[in-house]
Structures are given as structure tokens and as C-alpha cells.
Amino acid sequence: MQMNQTNYFNELERDVLSAMKKPNMSYWAALGFSASLLLMWALCWGYQIKEGLYVTGINNPVGWGIYLTNFVFWVGIAHSGTLISAVLYLFRAKFRNSFNRTAEAMTIIAIMVAGLFPIIHLGRMWKFYWLLPYPNQRLLWVNFRSPLVWDVFAVSTYFIVSLVFFYVGLVPDLAIVKRHVKGIRQRVYSILSLGWTGSLRQWVHYNKLYMFLAAFATPLVISVHSVVSWDFAMSITPGWHTTIFAPYFVAGAIFSGTAMVLTLVIPMRKILSLEKYITVDKFEGIAKVLLFTSLIVTYAYIVEFGIASYSDNIYELSIFKYRMVGDYRVIYWIMICCNSLIPMTLFVKKLRRNLVYLFILSIFVNIGMWSERFNIIISSLSHEYMPYAWGLYRPSFIEIGIFVGSFGMFFTFFLIFLKLLPVLAMSEIKEEAE
Amino acid sequence: MKTFSLNYIMLIAAMIIVAAVIFGLEQFVTPEQHGSLLLTLVFWVALVQGCIALVAAAELSNAKWILPLKKYLFSVYPLMLLITALFVIVGAQIDMYPWMNGHQDAWLNQPFFIIRSVVMLLLSFVFAHLFVRASLREQKNKNRFAALYVLMFVITQSLVAFDWVMSLEHPWISTLFGGYFFIEATYMAIGVSTFFCYFLLRSEGGKDNSAYQKTLRDTSTLLFGFSLFWAGMFFAQYLTIWYGNLPEEVIYIYERVSTQPFKSISAVVLLCLFFFPFTVLLSRKVKLIAPIMMFISLVIMAGVMLERYLFIAPVTSTVTIEFGMVGIEFALLLVMFVFAVMSRERTLKQPS
Numbered sequence A: 001m002q003m004n005q006t007n008y009f010n011e012l013e014r015d016v017l018s019a020m021k022k023p024n025m026s027y028w029a030a031l032g033f034s035a036s037l038l039l040m041w042a043l044c045w046g047y048q049i050k051e052g053l054y055v056t057g058i059n060n061p062v063g064w065g066i067y068l069t070n071f072v073f074w075v076g077i078a079h080s081g082t083l084i085s086a087v088l089y090l091f092r093a094k095f096r097n098s099f100n101r102t103a104e105a106m107t108i109i110a111i112m113v114a115g116l117f118p119i120i121h122l123g124r125m126w127k128f129y130w131l132l133p134y135p136n137q138r139l140l141w142v143n144f145r146s147p148l149v150w151d152v153f154a155v156s157t158y159f160i161v162s163l164v165f166f167y168v169g170l171v172p173d174l175a176i177v178k179r180h181v182k183g184i185r186q187r188v189y190s191i192l193s194l195g196w197t198g199s200l201r202q203w204v205h206y207n208k209l210y211m212f213l214a215a216f217a218t219p220l221v222i223s224v225h226s227v228v229s230w231d232f233a234m235s236i237t238p239g240w241h242t243t244i245f246a247p248y249f250v251a252g253a254i255f256s257g258t259a260m261v262l263t264l265v266i267p268m269r270k271i272l273s274l275e276k277y278i279t280v281d282k283f284e285g286i287a288k289v290l291l292f293t294s295l296i297v298t299y300a301y302i303v304e305f306g307i308a309s310y311s312d313n314i315y316e317l318s319i320f321k322y323r324m325v326g327d328y329r330v331i332y333w334i335m336i337c338c339n340s341l342i343p344m345t346l347f348v349k350k351l352r353r354n355l356v357y358l359f360i361l362s363i364f365v366n367i368g369m370w371s372e373r374f375n376i377i378i379s380s381l382s383h384e385y386m387p388y389a390w391g392l393y394r395p396s397f398i399e400i401g402i403f404v405g406s407f408g409m410f411f412t413f414f415l416i417f418l419k420l421l422p423v424l425a426m427s428e429i430k431e432e433a434e
Numbered sequence B: 001m002k003t004f005s006l007n008y009i010m011l012i013a014a015m016i017i018v019a020a021v022i023f024g025l026e027q028f029v030t031p032e033q034h035g036s037l038l039l040t041l042v043f044w045v046a047l048v049q050g051c052i053a054l055v056a057a058a059e060l061s062n063a064k065w066i067l068p069l070k071k072y073l074f075s076v077y078p079l080m081l082l083i084t085a086l087f088v089i090v091g092a093q094i095d096m097y098p099w100m101n102g103h104q105d106a107w108l109n110q111p112f113f114i115i116r117s118v119v120m121l122l123l124s125f126v127f128a129h130l131f132v133r134a135s136l137r138e139q140k141n142k143n144r145f146a147a148l149y150v151l152m153f154v155i156t157q158s159l160v161a162f163d164w165v166m167s168l169e170h171p172w173i174s175t176l177f178g179g180y181f182f183i184e185a186t187y188m189a190i191g192v193s194t195f196f197c198y199f200l201l202r203s204e205g206g207k208d209n210s211a212y213q214k215t216l217r218d219t220s221t222l223l224f225g226f227s228l229f230w231a232g233m234f235f236a237q238y239l240t241i242w243y244g245n246l247p248e249e250v251i252y253i254y255e256r257v258s259t260q261p262f263k264s265i266s267a268v269v270l271l272c273l274f275f276f277p278f279t280v281l282l283s284r285k286v287k288l289i290a291p292i293m294m295f296i297s298l299v300i301m302a303g304v305m306l307e308r309y310l311f312i313a314p315v316t317s318t319v320t321i322e323f324g325m326v327g328i329e330f331a332l333l334l335v336m337f338v339f340a341v342m343s344r345e346r347t348l349k350q351p352s
Helices: A002-018 A025-051 A066-077 A080-090 A094-098 A100-120 A125-131 A147-180 A183-190 A198-235 A245-271 A278-310 A315-327 A329-347 A353-381 A397-420 A425-434 B008-027 B035-059 B069-073 B081-094 B109-137 B144-169 B179-202 B211-244 B248-257 B262-281 B290-312 B323-342
Strands: none
Touching: A002 A147, A002 A425, A025 A397, A066 A080, A066 A100, A066 A245, A066 A353, A066 A397, A066 B290, A080 A094, A080 A100, A080 A147, A080 A198, A080 A245, A094 A100, A094 A278, A094 A425, A100 A125, A100 A147, A100 A245, A100 A397, A100 B081, A125 A147, A125 A329, A147 A183, A147 A198, A147 A425, A198 A245, A198 A353, A198 B211, A245 A315, A245 A353, A245 B211, A278 A315, A278 A329, A278 A353, A278 B035, A278 B144, A315 A329, A315 A353, A329 A353, B008 B081, B008 B323, B035 B069, B035 B081, B035 B109, B035 B144, B035 B179, B035 B290, B035 B323, B069 B109, B069 B179, B069 B211, B081 B109, B081 B323, B109 B144, B144 B290, B179 B290, B211 B248, B211 B262, B211 B290, B248 B262, B262 B290
């Protein structure tokens, strides 16, 4: 028994660490492709900085185009990291440990990508630090009543806590990596592992810290996307100003983030031959989370429309009808199909356990969730109170370039992560096996 | 000592008697005093449905801590029948809803209002029954019934929120009201679970009760989590209305924080549902002391009752709540609740 376990542990270390070995051609090809998209992103943004915001499609009344759509989308993607690491940890859901490392890395990268979008949306982006409150000569302070300032606090707090959580989770694994590499890399991993030896005393402290961080991070999962939702709900724009927005956005964020975890982990498992550790059972757990959050989002869609019909508010009802049959109806129906109808198929156990199906579904969900944000932002702005002020929006090539390029940035960083850090939480998988 | 218990038929007979008594009592109430039965029902429907929903959610997520509490929580499901019967009495008092005077439309009209609630209450009873049976027999399809029950729970609680309570202030709206109600129902069910933990611990006496201690700890932790979750829901709703400051929306809050006694009650509700449980439950030791946990749960339930009073009472000058009546009706339902729990061994054995 003891012998078997030692063999299993050795095998686990070998399999996980072999992913960090010298990259092969397909890796370089993927990295090259992602990096070229990243380059496109940089060129588009550079051009926009040089020329000014007129190169975008944003106009009056649609002052928030797909830049803000992307911001909400990427913050949403960043959500499942802490959900899987912290919330599922507190609930002692074992299936989390096949995904938590990837999800946490994804969170960190997605917040960085998301954080750039409000800056990209600024006319004079070099003044972005004006968003931070700091003592200055003219005694000017940021407008604390603006939800955009709340965003600065919420997103940066989330980023810091997620980073700490990610790093703390990595420490025991970094010590394992240290044992397996040589030369300068060993020194680097040695410093990063903070002298971890794996003694009982260290583990006792470590577990306490991890539990504390998990408890601390859980309310953050709720707060961040609540604040993002308030960017909209605090205004009195029809279709935005509604009380359900905060929980609805949180559920939507977890929904899209979980889908992105599937999009990343299913190919990764295949390419890095990790089938033994990321079992189909564990995917089923994630698929259930996906189904659950899809149902919450669907509930919100129904309630929003139902209450708009129930009330005597003609503006609310008008905007919901406009979404369904107006200029952006295609986006609306894509959203309904991808977020509500197609995920219902996950009630079928066979489909929950079919990885090819889950992979395709996860892409649909991501398309659906992007469409949802587009639908909320653009349709409400283009069709507010006065018909005289209505107007349409169409993204320019620069905006589309920056949007597509943001995926390049995300995947470039993710591919680099695969080679620098262990992709599975080895110590946790060992703990489960014991 | 032989404890008192009823079988299924006797329980139903007792429910019929209670329904008849309440029906009789309600005949003495003037139309100006309607509202006491509604208040009693919006509390108990949440508690009873929440108990089953808690088990269903736990079963769906393969939670083990619920196992010792399962029978206790399940035992209350027949009360849904009593609640359905009592709702029909409320249906006869529908004049207290302002939309009855000329604002009736496709959704808000007397027959549909009553029918949809009755149908949903009965359906949730049926699915609760199927789920309880499947779960106790450890049938393979128990998760299917659990999911169906949760669906019914969500729809019914949303109806309770939007129809029974929100439409009292028609055309005031809040889209979160439904979600707020079913979260609160679950919050209360977790509170009730601490009582059951206490009874379990006591029944075991000096024996090894570490398994029950663990259940108590998990229940308490969940209660702590829900106190924070409740605050999040409350704040999401309050902030949106306050910040928007639209006259037609903010009036709901204004009515409840500007005049006495509602002003003080609002503060007490916040204290009972968030500040008190959250602060006390920060301590790890407290989570293992059953009597203290019971006290906290009592405070939470009192908070929910007061909050629902706050929702219903200030509506119009014609709806005032008769405290004596609320007391009697509440006590009758409490007695039935206790009967149902005490009779669990007999009623759950033969739910055919």
C-alpha cells in the first residue's frame, strides 16, 4: 500500500513536471499565434492613442462600446478562479483540486486583461492614475460616488487577494519543482518556495492560512462583480437600473468563468497527458456548476422581463421588447440560446461526461456571455428615454482588433504559465490520494 | 418515556382542524384588519419550504453533514398542505390588494392570482413528497426529484415575493424580491437545523456524539455564511433603490424608515438578520455550543418575521394587522410544526 502510494506520488510529480520541460513545436506554434494577436492588439491600441477615440465606433448616445463589454466579460472570466479555489474549498468539494491551479492562473491573467479595457477606453489614457485617490496640490479627489471608482477598489483588491491566494497555494508545489530542476532555475524556485520543507509544523500553519484566505476571498467573489453590475444598476437607464443586477452578474461571471476553465483544461489535459489526474468525474462536477449558474442566469432573464411586463413602466418594457426584436435582436437570441437553452442539455448525465461536448458547449457559453454584456450595454444606451436621442453603434476595426487581440494576450500569458509553474496542485492531489 | 406522535392520517386530521379553526377566527376579522393571516403565511411558507429545499440542495451537492438532520427537516413537508388551505382563505380577503380596485390585468386578477399560487403550492407538495420518499429509500432517481423540488421551491417563493407581498405595493417593483425571499427561506431553514442539532445531541446523552458535533459545526458555519450572504442581498437591493432615488421606487423604503414604529423595526431587522448573527458567529467556539446557536437562530427567525411585518403592515391605512390574531395563528402553526417533527418516525415511514 505504502509502496503503491509512493509510486503514485512519483508518477504524479513526473507527469506534472514533464509539462514544464522544453516546449515542442506545437507549443511554439500556439505561442506564436497568440503573440501575433497580442502584437495586433498593441498596434491597434497604439494607433488609437495616436489618433484619438474617433477611430472607434463609440458615439453619442452609445458612449460605452465593446471596450466596456470586454471589461465586464474579462472580469467575469476572472471569477471562477476564486470560486473554484476558495468557495469550493470551504464547501469541501473535492473535484476542485484538478482545476484550481489553472483557474487561479486564469483569474490573474483575466483581471490583468480586464483592467486594461477601462484604460483603453480613456481619451487620454496616460492620465489613468487620476482614478486613484491621492493627496495632490489642488486638493482634488476622485468622485467617490462614482461606481467606476468603486470598480478601481474592487478589482484591485480582488487582484491582490487572488494573487496572494495563488501564490500561497503554489508554495508546496514550488518546493517540489525545486527538487527536480538544476542550476539557476533551482535557485529561483528555491527562493520562491520560501524555504518550504513540508514539515508537520509548516503544514499546520499553512492549512490555517489557506483556510483563512479562502474565507476572506469568498465575499470578494460576490463583491467584485456586484460592483461591476452597479456600474450599470446605479444609473437610471432602462434595462440597467434593476435590483437583481448584482446577484445576476455574479452568477453570470461564475458561469462564464467556469466555461473558460473548461475551454482551457480540456485541451490541456489531452496535450499534457494528464487524464489520470483530471478525471471525467471531476469534469462532471464542473459541468454541474455550469448548469447551476446557467439556471440562475436564466431565472434572472425571466424575472427581468416578467417584472418589466408587470410594472406600468413603459420605458422598461420598451427596452426589453427592443432587445428581443430591435436592431440588436440577433445578439439577444444568441445570448438566450447559448446561455439558457444549450446548457439545459447538461441535465443529461451522458453529456455532462462527454468532454468533446463540454468543450464545444464551453465555447458557446463564452460567446453567449459576451453577447449578454453587449446586449445589456449597447441596447440600453442606444434606446434610452427620448426617441430623438436614439442612435446605433457599430464597432470599428480598431475596436474589433483590440477585442480579438485581448484573447491573444490572455492565451500568451496562459501558455507562458504552463511552462513556468506546475499546472496541477500536486500537494492537494497527494492529500486526496492519502 | 414514550413521546407523543401522530400518524399521517392523524396529522392530516389535525391540519384540517387547524385550518377550520383559523377559517372560523378569520370570520370575526373586519376587512380593515385583513393581513394577519397573510403575515403568518409568508413566514411559515418560507420556513416549511426552506427545510425541504435545504435537504434537496445538500443532496444535489453530495453534502454529508445533512444526513443526521434529514428526517427532522423532511418531517415538516405535509404542512405545505395546510399552508395551501390557509392561502385559499387569504384568497377570500384579496380586497386588501390595491390592484383589486380597477387595476386588474392579465397577471394581476383575482382568479389567476389564487390559482397560480395554489397550483404551485400543491406541486411543491407533490414534488416534496416524491423527493422525501426517494431520498429515504435511497432511490437512484432521488436527485431528479431533488432538482424538481428546488425548481418548484424557487418558483413558489418567487410567487410569494412578487405576488403575495410585492403586489401589495403595486406598481412598486424590485426584481431581486424573489431571490431575496428564497435565500431568506434557506437562511431560516439553516437556523431551524441548529434546533434539530440540539435535539440530536441531547438524545445521545453521554454517548459518543462527535458526528453530531460536526453537523452542528457545519450548520453553524453555514448560518454564518448566510448571514453575510443575506447582507449582500439586502445591500444590493437597498443600494440600487437608494442610489437611483426615483420617487416611485424610493417610496417603499421611505415609508419604512421615516415613521414610527417602522423606523425602529427596520433597525431591529438589520440587527437580527445581520449584525447580531454575524458578530457572534465570528467566534469559532460559539459554533459548537448548541443552546447559543439555537438562540441565534431564534433571533434570525424573529428578524424574518419582523421584516415581513414591515413589508405588509405599512401598505395602506386599510390594512392593519391584528396582533392577537397573528399570535393565535402563529401559535397554531407552530404547534403543527412541532407535531410534524415529533411524528417524523411514523409519518415518514409510510408516505405512500
